[in-house]
Amino acid sequence: MARGRKVNSNGEKSKQLLREKAIELFSTNGYYQTKISDIVKAAQVTQPTFYLYFESKESLFQDLNQQFQQDLLNILDEQFHQQDTPFQKVVENLLHYFTANPMLTKIGLYQSEESYLVKEKLVSKFEEILEGQNLQRINIHMFSQSLLGSILRLTNTFLLTNKKSPKELAEDLFSIYFAKEDMLVTT
Amino acid sequence: MARGRKVNSNGEKSKQLLREKAIELFSTNGYYQTKISDIVKAAQVTQPTFYLYFESKESLFQDLNQQFQQDLLNILDEQFHQQDTPFQKVVENLLHYFTANPMLTKIGLYQSEESYLVKEKLVSKFEEILEGQNLQRINIHMFSQSLLGSILRLTNTFLLTNKKSPKELAEDLFSIYFAKEDMLVTT
Amino acid sequence: MARGRKVNSNGEKSKQLLREKAIELFSTNGYYQTKISDIVKAAQVTQPTFYLYFESKESLFQDLNQQFQQDLLNILDEQFHQQDTPFQKVVENLLHYFTANPMLTKIGLYQSEESYLVKEKLVSKFEEILEGQNLQRINIHMFSQSLLGSILRLTNTFLLTNKKSPKELAEDLFSIYFAKEDMLVTT
Amino acid sequence: MARGRKVNSNGEKSKQLLREKAIELFSTNGYYQTKISDIVKAAQVTQPTFYLYFESKESLFQDLNQQFQQDLLNILDEQFHQQDTPFQKVVENLLHYFTANPMLTKIGLYQSEESYLVKEKLVSKFEEILEGQNLQRINIHMFSQSLLGSILRLTNTFLLTNKKSPKELAEDLFSIYFAKEDMLVTT
DNA sequence: TATGAATGAGCGTTCATTCAT
DNA sequence: CATGAATGAACGCTCATTCAT
Numbered sequence: 001m002a003r004g005r006k007v008n009s010n011g012e013k014s015k016q017l018l019r020e021k022a023i024e025l026f027s028t029n030g031y032y033q034t035k036i037s038d039i040v041k042a043a044q045v046t047q048p049t050f051y052l053y054f055e056s057k058e059s060l061f062q063d064l065n066q067q068f069q070q071d072l073l074n075i076l077d078e079q080f081h082q083q084d085t086p087f088q089k090v091v092e093n094l095l096h097y098f099t100a101n102p103m104l105t106k107i108g109l110y111q112s113e114e115s116y117l118v119k120e121k122l123v124s125k126f127e128e129i130l131e132g133q134n135l136q137r138i139n140i141h142m143f144s145q146s147l148l149g150s151i152l153r154l155t156n157t158f159l160l161t162n163k164k165s166p167k168e169l170a171e172d173l174f175s176i177y178f179a180k181e182d183m184l185v186t187t
Numbered sequence: 188m189a190r191g192r193k194v195n196s197n198g199e200k201s202k203q204l205l206r207e208k209a210i211e212l213f214s215t216n217g218y219y220q221t222k223i224s225d226i227v228k229a230a231q232v233t234q235p236t237f238y239l240y241f242e243s244k245e246s247l248f249q250d251l252n253q254q255f256q257q258d259l260l261n262i263l264d265e266q267f268h269q270q271d272t273p274f275q276k277v278v279e280n281l282l283h284y285f286t287a288n289p290m291l292t293k294i295g296l297y298q299s300e301e302s303y304l305v306k307e308k309l310v311s312k313f314e315e316i317l318e319g320q321n322l323q324r325i326n327i328h329m330f331s332q333s334l335l336g337s338i339l340r341l342t343n344t345f346l347l348t349n350k351k352s353p354k355e356l357a358e359d360l361f362s363i364y365f366a367k368e369d370m371l372v373t374t
Numbered sequence: 375m376a377r378g379r380k381v382n383s384n385g386e387k388s389k390q391l392l393r394e395k396a397i398e399l400f401s402t403n404g405y406y407q408t409k410i411s412d413i414v415k416a417a418q419v420t421q422p423t424f425y426l427y428f429e430s431k432e433s434l435f436q437d438l439n440q441q442f443q444q445d446l447l448n449i450l451d452e453q454f455h456q457q458d459t460p461f462q463k464v465v466e467n468l469l470h471y472f473t474a475n476p477m478l479t480k481i482g483l484y485q486s487e488e489s490y491l492v493k494e495k496l497v498s499k500f501e502e503i504l505e506g507q508n509l510q511r512i513n514i515h516m517f518s519q520s521l522l523g524s525i526l527r528l529t530n531t532f533l534l535t536n537k538k539s540p541k542e543l544a545e546d547l548f549s550i551y552f553a554k555e556d557m558l559v560t561t
Numbered sequence: 562m563a564r565g566r567k568v569n570s571n572g573e574k575s576k577q578l579l580r581e582k583a584i585e586l587f588s589t590n591g592y593y594q595t596k597i598s599d600i601v602k603a604a605q606v607t608q609p610t611f612y613l614y615f616e617s618k619e620s621l622f623q624d625l626n627q628q629f630q631q632d633l634l635n636i637l638d639e640q641f642h643q644q645d646t647p648f649q650k651v652v653e654n655l656l657h658y659f660t661a662n663p664m665l666t667k668i669g670l671y672q673s674e675e676s677y678l679v680k681e682k683l684v685s686k687f688e689e690i691l692e693g694q695n696l697q698r699i700n701i702h703m704f705s706q707s708l709l710g711s712i713l714r715l716t717n718t719f720l721l722t723n724k725k726s727p728k729e730l731a732e733d734l735f736s737i738y739f740a741k742e743d744m745l746v747t748t
Numbered sequence: 749t750a751t752g753a754a755t756g757a758g759c760g761t762t763c764a765t766t767c768a769t
Numbered sequence: 770c771a772t773g774a775a776t777g778a779a780c781g782c783t784c785a786t787t788c789a790t
Contacts, residue, residue, distance in 0.1 A: 566773065610776075
């Protein structure tokens with residue numbers, strides 16, 4: 001292949017393509033097992049082209065995580081402004097975002113070394129919402145952490161595998177966490 | 188340039204030391220960020236010594252995960268044999284193992300790419316136990332997955348940080364999952 | 375994504391600008407540490423524009439050295455034609471050129487791998503002039519090389535740092551090289 | 562070639578060989594045109610072996626310069642301790658070192674970006690020695706710089722080309738700088 | 749005249765692994 | 770049992786240069 005500009009080439013398109021392929025590969029294989037050479041091969045460009053649009057492998061990965069974190073914050077803030085959004089709706093919106101961005105979600109929730117930040121943020125949000133409720137005070141933090149754990153696990157096993165819709169999963173989660181009388185008859 | 192066996196050296200000791208240091212480093216820094224050179228430096232031996240006891244970096248990592256998985260299986264089987272162990276006790280025993288082996292747990296639960304196997308196993312066990320109970324059938328699988336998610340998250344945030352004992356955490360988990368009425372007064 | 379000729383742009387101007395910036399950067403950072411991207415950035419044009427005016431990085435560098443060498447030759451030839459120019463005046467004219475073109479001088483005298491050519495030329499010229507004088511024959515070559523060495527060093531440390539004018543430096547050089555009695559009282 | 566240790570291999574030997582080849586190549590081709598691949602090819606080892614003994618290309622280059630600078634300092638200090646060493650002898654010793662280490666000298670004097678430090682040091686030393694003499698005060702610094710320039714140039718053209726011995730060159734230098742009456746009959 | 753977009757070719761460096769002793 | 774010395778195989782990244790517009 002000759003050097004120089006390709007016919008019909010377009011920078012924004014190449015950058016977007018690289019981004020998408022990177023998301024795909026990072027989410028599937030993880031950061032360390034994804035080589036720049038894999039990404040550019042998938043995008044059908046050469047390695048220097050990668051560096052035309054991204055500073056480094058690491059900075060691209062950071063970018064993706066940044067975006068994921070910002071997206072989540074936006075979702076959480078939306079609810080904040082339109083008051084009285086029920087908790088279940090908040091969770092459903094989150095799950096909806098996960099479904100719409102499954103690969104970015106895998107990266108942001110399960111692969112980034114900074115995923116703990118996002119998780120802490122989510123827990124804080126949950127606590128904030130739950131405070132308005134008559135939950136026994138001492139347990140709010142733990143309850144929120146537990147709920148987050150469930151969300152993370154069920155997202156992985158039911159949502160990202162397309163076994164449940166966001167709406168269904170949110171309902172299920174709330175039937176587990178807030179309406180348990182009818183679920184279990186203890187021994 | 189003296190070569191050969193060190194005075195007072197002992198094969199089993201070296202192997203054990205390498206194993207321990209590997210667990211330490213893998214759990215702290217992850218698989219890809221832990222180099223053989225780091226491990227042997229920590230164990231104060233040279234690189235060829237590593238290969239005297241382990242086939243490769245990967246196989247050592249697999250070994251550690253194998254052990255973790257076997258340990259968990261043993262714990263779960265014990266309960267099986269002495270019937271009527273209450274569910275809460277099963278969970279408490281699990282948590283107890285996690286506390287006793289925090290670094291191996293980090294590897295086995297959060298870093299291994301095959302941690303999904305162990306998690307599936309745990310879920311199966313939970314389902315098995317819950318089946319004996321009058322939980323509404325359709326939800327048993329999801330309920331178990333949710334519970335596992337909570338356990339994973341709370342282990343990370345409360346147990347391995349020494350904020351809760353296994354017993355306390357097991358109680359908290361069960362008050363969340365099985366004793367709902369007194370926890371929340373819905374709006 | 376507007377492309378094509380800039381309004382008010384002008385080929386000669388761009389070329390001249392690129393030349394100047396190249397001289398600046400080459401003289402300051404050296405050949406290998408000066409990137410085409412640095413040069414065009416400084417000249418506020420894009421990389422292909424560079425290749426509109428220069429064949430390659432190397433050929434531009436060669437051009438600069440060629441010019442420097444030609445300039446020196448011209449200076450030396452001028453003196454030749456107007457006979458009886460005293461040696462000191464020849465040197466002063468050289469130094470004058472160095473002061474007027476400090477950055478090109480740095481490149482031509484100290485950075486080019488072919489600076490040895492220019493230096494040989496200078497030495498030849500010195501010898502030519504000195505031959506008309508009653509200097510002991512065997513030493514003319516060495517004397518000329520020595521003088522050149524002094525000129526090179528003092529140009530660097532006194533002239534290009536503006537501590538001495540060409541006239542002053544030429545005087546100093548000649549008091550060192552040709553008026554010994556009053557300089558040193560040997561022990 | 563198989564992996565692992567070579568027959569009869571010896572670390573210190575390999576390191577020394579790499580060092581020597583590096584000196585050779587750096588002095589001949591310069592820093593930027595000498596690739597690690599060139600050095601290891603010359604030493605008949607592979608690239609990782611280079612990093613067994615040196616931190617990086619740059620640090621090796623620095624090391625070489627450090628050694629050169631230290632060597633020079635040692636020479637200059639020796640003279641200091643055995644008082645009354647005549648100036649000419651000091652210079653001769655320097656030149657002797659240059660002859661004995663021609664390639665390191667090329668690197669240390671003409672290629673290092675820090676060669677200016679060594680040169681400043683030499684100038685200072687010259688000044689120190691000359692102060693004890695009745696040279697007209699205002700000119701000592703310039704005189705020393707001039708002398709250094711001559712030394713640098715003549716080293717390059719007569720010494721490292723084996724046209725003059727250190728002793729001869731030192732004599733010539735001193736006849737130029739300190740005994741000029743009989744050399745030139747001015748017009 | 750000038751630019752946006754792309755690439756060939758290579759470089760320094762790292763790491764798991766393996767011989768020879 | 771243990772080590773000193775070495776290497777195969779990549780990998781991330783850079784830079785001069787060039788095509789299509």
